[in-house]
Amino acid sequence: MRLLIMGAPGAGKGTQATALAEHYGVPAISTGDIFRFNIKNETSLGLKVKAIIDAGEYVPDDVTEEIVAARLEEPDCEPGFLLDGFPRTMHQVHFLDRYLSERGQGLDAVVSLHVDPEALVQRLLKRAELEGRADDNADTIRRRMEVYAGQTAPLLFHYENKGSLVDVDGTGTVDEVRERMFAAVDAHVAS
Numbered sequence: 001m002r003l004l005i006m007g008a009p010g011a012g013k014g015t016q017a018t019a020l021a022e023h024y025g026v027p028a029i030s031t032g033d034i035f036r037f038n039i040k041n042e043t044s045l046g047l048k049v050k051a052i053i054d055a056g057e058y059v060p061d062d063v064t065e066e067i068v069a070a071r072l073e074e075p076d077c078e079p080g081f082l083l084d085g086f087p088r089t090m091h092q093v094h095f096l097d098r099y100l101s102e103r104g105q106g107l108d109a110v111v112s113l114h115v116d117p118e119a120l121v122q123r124l125l126k127r128a129e130l131e132g133r134a135d136d137n138a139d140t141i142r143r144r145m146e147v148y149a150g151q152t153a154p155l156l157f158h159y160e161n162k163g164s165l166v167d168v169d170g171t172g173t174v175d176e177v178r179e180r181m182f183a184a185v186d187a188h189v190a191s
């Protein structure tokens with residue numbers, strides 16, 4: 001099973017990605033987590049991307065694509081994967097399309113979680129308090145929303161045109177959203 005999950009910052013994509021990956025028995029691969037791990041451990045990648053991420057901007061495509069390609073080569077991705085937070089630009093979409101088609105593979109579903117933008121800002125400010133993420137302050141949140149709307153939201157059309165998009169309403173409790181998402185993805189995959 002090869003899946004993507006997309007959603008604006010604060011839409012609950014990380015939490016739901018973990019549940020969805022478990023549901024289908026595939027690894028959840030979060031580019032944001034990979035970057036945060038490298039920043040924490042002060043690797044050369046971490047040092048390169050820290051300022052970009054702290055400002056709410058996107059890491060350059062070539063850097064991000066190289067990391068994803070290396071991760072997808074790992075043996076645990078043989079049965080499939082769930083990518084969380086990748087692709088985020090049209091360049092990354094084309095990269096992934098090419099990567100999969102070279103291997104005779106495709107995506108089974110692209111989950112889009114959406115939540116009203118006002119509710120998103122409130123959720124992110126709350127997460128800032130709880131987790132203390134450096135990119136969860138009011139200015140950066142606003143910037144990340146703008147970047148998402150400008151660069152990532154258009155990707156949904158690409159996947160909609162390909163018939164892979166599964167729209168899921170991300171409002172409600174974590175459990176409600178999870179059950180709604182499982183039902184929608186199961187139905188899409190079975191169709």
Ligand code: AMP
Pocket residue numbers: 009031032033035052053056057058059060064084085086087088089092135144
């Ligand atoms: P996330 O945890 O998915 O919200 O990602 C946190 C931050 O990591 C983003 O705001 C970007 O700065 C960076 N990032 C994560 N994934 C990507 C990607 N696919 N392309 C570029 N930057 C990314």
